[in-house]
Amino acid sequence: MQNKGNHRAPISQKPLVIEKPKDPSFIGGSVSVEINEKKVSVPLGTTILDACKQNGITVPTLCHHEDLCVAGVCRVCVVEVEGMRTLQASCAFPITAPIKIKTSTPMVRKARRHIIDLMLSEHCGECYSCFRNGKCELQNLAKEYGVDNYTFGHTNQPKYEIDNSSYSVVRDQNKCVLCKRCVRTCIDLQEVGVLEAVERGHNTRISTFLDKPLLDVICINCGQCINRCPTAALRANDPSDEIWAAIDDPKKHVVIQTAPSPRAAICEEFGLEAGHSLTKELNTALRRIGFDRVFDTNTTADLTIFEEGTELIIRLYKALVKKENVALPQFTSCSPGWVKFLEHYYPDYVDNLSSAKSPQQMFGALIKTFYAEKAGVNPEDIVSVAVMPCSAKKF
Amino acid sequence: MLVLEKNAMTEEIEELVKKYGNSRSSLLPILQDIQRKHKNVSDFAQQEVARVLDIHPVEVYSVISFYSFLNTKPKGRNIVRLCQTITCDLSGKASVAKAIERELGIKFGETTKDNKITLEYVNCLGMCDQGPALLVNERVYAKVSPEKAIQILNEIK
Amino acid sequence: MENKKRKGAVIFSPYKKGEAIKKVVELKREDVLFELRESKLKGRGCAGFPTATKWTLVAAASSQEKYIVCNADEGEPGTFKDRVLLLEYPELVFDGMVIAGYTIGAKTGILYLRGEYEYMLKSLEDYLESMRKEKLLGKNIAGKEGFDFDIIIRLGSGAYVCGEETALIESLEGNRGEARNRPPYPVNTGFMGKPTTVNNVETFAAVSHIVVKGGTWYRKHGTDKSTGSKLFSVSGDCERPGVYELPWGIKVSELLEIVGAKDTKAVQVGGASGICIPKSQFDRILGYEDAATGGSIMIFNESRNMLHILKNFMEFFVEESCGQCTPCRIGNVKLLEGVEMLENGTYTFGYMNQLKELGKSMQIASKCGLGQSSPNAFISILENFKEEIFNGGGNHAK
Numbered sequence: 001m002q003n004k005g006n007h008r009a010p011i012s013q014k015p016l017v018i019e020k021p022k023d024p025s026f027i028g029g030s031v032s033v034e035i036n037e038k039k040v041s042v043p044l045g046t047t048i049l050d051a052c053k054q055n056g057i058t059v060p061t062l063c064h065h066e067d068l069c070v071a072g073v074c075r076v077c078v079v080e081v082e083g084m085r086t087l088q089a090s091c092a093f094p095i096t097a098p099i100k101i102k103t104s105t106p107m108v109r110k111a112r113r114h115i116i117d118l119m120l121s122e123h124c125g126e127c128y129s130c131f132r133n134g135k136c137e138l139q140n141l142a143k144e145y146g147v148d149n150y151t152f153g154h155t156n157q158p159k160y161e162i163d164n165s166s167y168s169v170v171r172d173q174n175k176c177v178l179c180k181r182c183v184r185t186c187i188d189l190q191e192v193g194v195l196e197a198v199e200r201g202h203n204t205r206i207s208t209f210l211d212k213p214l215l216d217v218i219c220i221n222c223g224q225c226i227n228r229c230p231t232a233a234l235r236a237n238d239p240s241d242e243i244w245a246a247i248d249d250p251k252k253h254v255v256i257q258t259a260p261s262p263r264a265a266i267c268e269e270f271g272l273e274a275g276h277s278l279t280k281e282l283n284t285a286l287r288r289i290g291f292d293r294v295f296d297t298n299t300t301a302d303l304t305i306f307e308e309g310t311e312l313i314i315r316l317y318k319a320l321v322k323k324e325n326v327a328l329p330q331f332t333s334c335s336p337g338w339v340k341f342l343e344h345y346y347p348d349y350v351d352n353l354s355s356a357k358s359p360q361q362m363f364g365a366l367i368k369t370f371y372a373e374k375a376g377v378n379p380e381d382i383v384s385v386a387v388m389p390c391s392a393k394k395f
Numbered sequence: 396m397l398v399l400e401k402n403a404m405t406e407e408i409e410e411l412v413k414k415y416g417n418s419r420s421s422l423l424p425i426l427q428d429i430q431r432k433h434k435n436v437s438d439f440a441q442q443e444v445a446r447v448l449d450i451h452p453v454e455v456y457s458v459i460s461f462y463s464f465l466n467t468k469p470k471g472r473n474i475v476r477l478c479q480t481i482t483c484d485l486s487g488k489a490s491v492a493k494a495i496e497r498e499l500g501i502k503f504g505e506t507t508k509d510n511k512i513t514l515e516y517v518n519c520l521g522m523c524d525q526g527p528a529l530l531v532n533e534r535v536y537a538k539v540s541p542e543k544a545i546q547i548l549n550e551i552k
Numbered sequence: 553m554e555n556k557k558r559k560g561a562v563i564f565s566p567y568k569k570g571e572a573i574k575k576v577v578e579l580k581r582e583d584v585l586f587e588l589r590e591s592k593l594k595g596r597g598c599a600g601f602p603t604a605t606k607w608t609l610v611a612a613a614s615s616q617e618k619y620i621v622c623n624a625d626e627g628e629p630g631t632f633k634d635r636v637l638l639l640e641y642p643e644l645v646f647d648g649m650v651i652a653g654y655t656i657g658a659k660t661g662i663l664y665l666r667g668e669y670e671y672m673l674k675s676l677e678d679y680l681e682s683m684r685k686e687k688l689l690g691k692n693i694a695g696k697e698g699f700d701f702d703i704i705i706r707l708g709s710g711a712y713v714c715g716e717e718t719a720l721i722e723s724l725e726g727n728r729g730e731a732r733n734r735p736p737y738p739v740n741t742g743f744m745g746k747p748t749t750v751n752n753v754e755t756f757a758a759v760s761h762i763v764v765k766g767g768t769w770y771r772k773h774g775t776d777k778s779t780g781s782k783l784f785s786v787s788g789d790c791e792r793p794g795v796y797e798l799p800w801g802i803k804v805s806e807l808l809e810i811v812g813a814k815d816t817k818a819v820q821v822g823g824a825s826g827i828c829i830p831k832s833q834f835d836r837i838l839g840y841e842d843a844a845t846g847g848s849i850m851i852f853n854e855s856r857n858m859l860h861i862l863k864n865f866m867e868f869f870v871e872e873s874c875g876q877c878t879p880c881r882i883g884n885v886k887l888l889e890g891v892e893m894l895e896n897g898t899y900t901f902g903y904m905n906q907l908k909e910l911g912k913s914m915q916i917a918s919k920c921g922l923g924q925s926s927p928n929a930f931i932s933i934l935e936n937f938k939e940e941i942f943n944g945g946g947n948h949a950k
Binding site for chain 3: 070072073074075076078085086087089092093094096107110111114115118119121122151152153177178180197199200201202203204
Binding site for chain 3: 418419420421422423424426427430448457458461462463464465479480481482484485517518519520521522523524525526530533534535
């Protein structure tokens with residue numbers, strides 16, 4: 001499949017074609033608008049939403065995501081624009097003329113409450129039993145707008161089966177609000193194109209080719225859709241029960257390796273500033289949980305560098321000195337998601353992949369061989385767990 | 396699907412691409428031609444169309460599922476559609492529907508056992524002044540009474 | 553199929569094939585736009601955007617590539633004027649498109665024909681071929697050096713929402729017929745991202761006449777705000793349903809008289825997405841200043857059950873909503889459930905008022921015209937037929 005640049009997105013969701021001047025200080029480069037009776041000046045083509053953000057005015061959003069192209073489908077971010085009969089989605093409205101915007105009139109607030117209420121009416125299940133409880137964008141919106149009595153009803157009857165066929169991504173469409181963030185992520189950002197909206201009207205749902213389970217389509221398990229899902233419709237599968245079972249089993253020797261990135265990322269869960277590494281704290285915690293040994297994936301990251309480096313030197317030697325035909329450049333094989341992507345979409349380049357395993361896989365092999373021998377444990381009794389930054393590592 | 400059939404389908408789709416071009420905007424005409432000939436767009440055909448237009452198969456599937464005149468599941472050789480919108484409804488749609496169902500022995504949304512006729516409802520056919528209206532494949536019949544409907548059905552091969 | 557019609561003084565006035573094209577090539581582009589502005593012609597779909605303004609915007613766009621799209625996705629329940637125009641007066645429509653091509657500077661025109669009208673395809677293709685033979689299409693049209701224009705026909709596939717101009721363009725581009733965000737408008741970013749004008753079949757037909765007879769002549773018909781005539785598609789309980797060309801500004805009661813409607817209880821103006829007018833308001837005027845319509849007039853007599861009618865409309869919208877934006881996708885379902893409650897007698901007045909408020913939010917917060925107009929019928933029928941609906945309307949005979 002050829003790369004067509006940034007044009008894999010459904011056209012309705014493509015970025016708006018408004019020519020933006022490079023320097024807003026040129027004449028006609030910026031436009032003055034009035035937001036809630038405050039006069040401000042913004043570069044031509046700025047969306048209402050961005051203009052509000054730049055001036056410290058909050059507009060609620062749901063389908064909008066800064067990584068993704070515009071959708072304008074949830075309608076939560078509607079605002080009043082003077083002279084227009086209907087409310088306008090602020091995320092999708094580029095400012096090209098001096099306009100007057102009001103972000104919180106009674107009409108706007110009522111429309112937003114209605115929209116949130118409608119979403120809740122079809123959003124199956126209760127918040128307290130949901131794993132996203134407290135981190136759900138829909139829940140936050142409902143709280144902010146005081147939408148708490150299910151005016152238009154509420155369903156507890158799941159309409160769709162949960163798809164947990166995939167190694168890493170669990171899809172529960174009963175929680176889906178059809179914001180299409182996953183569709184835009186998959187098609188536009190990742191260029192994988194596994195998810196799209198199918199059917200129309202009230203039957204619209206996000207689905208795969210022929211409604212197949214995720215395992216049977218060419219999903220690369222990258223998990224980027226999970227990152228951007230505002231609700232609990234998409235999540236990583238959770239193996240913690242199996243790990244607990246292994247830890248509780250006295251016969252099993254349970255070891256864990258941690259990658260550098262989650263050691264830093266976990267700090268945000270404890271309210272620390274992003275980028276703060278908690279290696280020692282995490283190691284202690286893991287030991288207290290009951291893991292028999294805690295390893296650092298850095299060790300095998302070094303090994304991977306040796307392997308891949310040596311391989312590259314050999315390839316270069318063959319190509320430059322022996323004038324043999326070898327695949328160059330050499331691509332890393334550290335990410336299972338990347339490897340799967342290449343296999344599906346660019347099979348002609350498979351030879352360019354390094355033959356080395358990823359650090360995680362190397363450590364897995366080392367634990368069951370070198371470590372087992374050294375510690376005197378039967379490899380069959382070792383359960384190897386890894387804390388990794390990417391859902392594709394489960395594949 | 397037999398390999399021979401697959402090859403024939405691939406050839407057919409490549410012909411269509413020659414006719415309409417390989418840009419995304421030719422997707423609908425290509426699908427419509429396949430639909431007209433085969434009465435559905437099969438799984439294999441969807442994949443082939445995606446391949447020749449260089450788009451993802453799920454996008455083809457998504458487009459087909461959006462339009463009510465395109466479908467992925469096989470249907471009968473003839474598709475009989477009865478208008479269900481208001482003026483046809485008020486001018487006797489229900490009795491025509493009953494007569495057709497009784498005659499064919501199937502309900503709306505079903506296909507006869509011999510695969511001859513698929514029966515469906517459709518929204519406004521633009522024959523509101525002469526309802527009830529019936530669409531048989533692409534031919535439209537106006538002022539359809541129960542008797543006339545049966546007569547039309549009998550003429551279908 | 554027979555097409556009953558009443559001929560009026562504008563659209564159905566005498567016209568010879570190619571007449572307007574031969575005249576237009578003698579004119580300057582500004583002159584055509586001037587005549588259009590003089591005529592005060594407004595879009596005949598329903599929205600009523602001034603045609604001259606739309607064309608001027610596209611004509612002024614700097615792009616080399618521009619498109620003319622004729623919207624023949626006539627899906628509004630109760631509308632069938634385009635069927636009559638395309639079957640019996642294709643010269644008016646296609647000549648209008650060629651005029652648009654000349655005025656705007658486009659090389660390609662696309663007729664988006666709804667899938668349900670596939671039976672017309674052959675005759676329309678043949679007609680285009682005859683135009684090509686007579687040099688009314690193709691290169692150097694009507695002997696005008698450098699004026700090249702051709703028309704292709706594209707079929708829809710059964711989606712009402714594709715009558716919305718941006719959804720139609722999406723469909724032409726091979727996508728789901730989902731409306732786009734606006735702005736940018738099609739006049740600057742339309743088909744394939746190029747400036748595009750999308751006009752109704754009837755608008756093009758009117759343009760042909762305006763070019764031949766002039767904008768001032770056109771403006772003489774109708775009212776000040778709604779100039780010219782309108783093709784009304786009349787259906788339902790009347791003696792003579794069909795297409796009627798009548799001047800704008802006619803009263804509902806006058807129209808009922810003409811078509812031979814008796815015992816009329818209600819008139820649905822503007823199709824399922826229009827409003828329902830009760831007997832007490834039959835002196836209302838049809839035109840952009842009062843009850844605007846794309847031409848659909850559905851007449852219901854005293855024997856009809858308004859709830860049954862409303863339910864049919866709401867079922868239509870639930871099925872035909874494209875499903876991308878929240879208010880329209882879920883809102884219509886809630887309104888339909890409300891109608892079912894009314895039928896079963898399980899409603900509360902409080903909840904019905906909530907639904908009316910929801911309808912008002914849908915009218916302003918939906919992404920496109922479909923969701924913005926789908927609650928019209930619900931709100932107007934509940935308002936105008938309170939007595940029938942709340943006093944045992946559910947058990948009323950159909």
